[in-house]
Amino acid sequence: MIFSLAGMKQQPVFAVPVWLLLAASYVMRFIPGLPRIEAAEVRRLTENKNFNIELMKEKLNIDPIPLERGLKELFDSQCR
Secondary structure (H helix, E strand, C coil), X not given: CHHHHCCCCCCCCCCCCHHHHHHHHHHHCCCCCCCCCCXXXXXXXXXXXXXXXXXXXXXXXXXCCCHHHHHHHHHHHHCC
């Protein structure tokens, strides 16, 4: 969805075991020019982010927008 809405060519996406990402995050910090990712960031990627947001909506008085709409607004604003 992100590639499509950004007007980019689709790129392959593949699953990588967490242990491999953790090992890569350690090794990458020693190689200049490579992006750095911390082990805590890798662990955050594996967390279940599907949770009830009713209390947040009530307390903050907001109504979140769907991902697709948010991405469209983001990429449309960057093209202006």
